[in-house]
Amino acid sequence: MSAAAVRVVLVDDDPLVRTGLRLVLGGSPRVEIVGEAGDGAEGLDVVGRTHPDVVLMDIRMPRVDGLAATEQLLGRPDPPRVVVLTTFDADEYVVRALASGASGFLLKDTAPAMIVEAIERVAAGEPMLSPSVTAQLIRRVVDASDSATGAGRARAAAARLARLSEREREVAIAVGQGRSNADIARELFMSIATVKAHVSHILVKTGTANRVQIAICVHEAGLA
Known part of the structure; x- marks a missing residue:
């Protein structure tokens, strides 16, 4: 694994989604999956132990949802960048997460190469929302x-x-x-x-x- 690889934690309550993302990202030498979680509460713990660069965060999850988990993560010292995972780009939770400090969002059906590129851009502090989507949100x-x-x-x-x-x-x-x-x-x-x-x-x-x-x-x- 490259020393420059972006360290990523996956937080999603659907095991199939996590498996798909792991397979997609595991094929890139530029990304390293350092942890997974099935809800926001577990995600907070995993992030605390692994210190990733980027967290891919589902929004709708049991116990602690992605919005609450994002707000808690971004309140920590030296927090990771958070990218919201969603099915719909107009989801009200996505809007709230972005307003709270999430770095952007990815649709769950985004092409694998674009997911890797988005993670790298966010880790580097670049925007990952198109101007039209940014304006809409x-x-x-x-x-x-x-x-x-x-x-x-x-x-x-x-x-x-x-x-x-x-x-x-x-x-x-x-x-x-x-x-x-x-x-x-x-x-x-x-x-x-x-x-x-x-x-x-x-x-x-x-x-x-x-x-x-x-x-x-x-x-x-x-x-x-």
């Missing part, structure tokens, strides 16, 4: 608030973005539009390494956990 998060709450969230989002430099603000808006690091580098005439550095600064200054939350912040501020 973020609209649902933003529109879920009533007008008073929405106005308050817009003011709070604008205040968080006001902490950014002009260049960081440009990068944040591009993230809100669903752009990849490569796209942002090309459009703003900077290196990918510089884009990554800006994204890291944006995360710290805005108090966001990942690119999806940056995008939500940008949309709530009315900038994308």
Whole structure:
């Protein structure tokens, strides 16, 4: 197994799904399955013992569901990146998980090569939602608030973005539009390494956990 392989834990209450994912991912030298769990409670324990880079998390599970498990994982120091497994891209649980800090989602019928690519991208801090899907999900998060709450969230989002430099603000808006690091580098005439550095600064200054939350912040501020 390559030393650079992404360490992954599978959390799904369907043994057949876990077996399928294990077979798909086990054939890639770039991914190492370090643990499995049948529900969120077991998943929290497995993650605590194995310290993976990425967790593939089913949402609808007994005992502790994927949403609660995701929120608990992301509240830990140095948490893994969480990718939600789902059957429907418009699942309300998926929207809530993304708003809570999950790095993206995978449909369970995603092609094997795309699953491996998505895991690698998420481990590297890249977005794994297409711009159209990002926009759809973020609209649902933003529109879920009533007008008073929405106005308050817009003011709070604008205040968080006001902490950014002009260049960081440009990068944040591009993230809100669903752009990849490569796209942002090309459009703003900077290196990918510089884009990554800006994204890291944006995360710290805005108090966001990942690119999806940056995008939500940008949309709530009315900038994308």
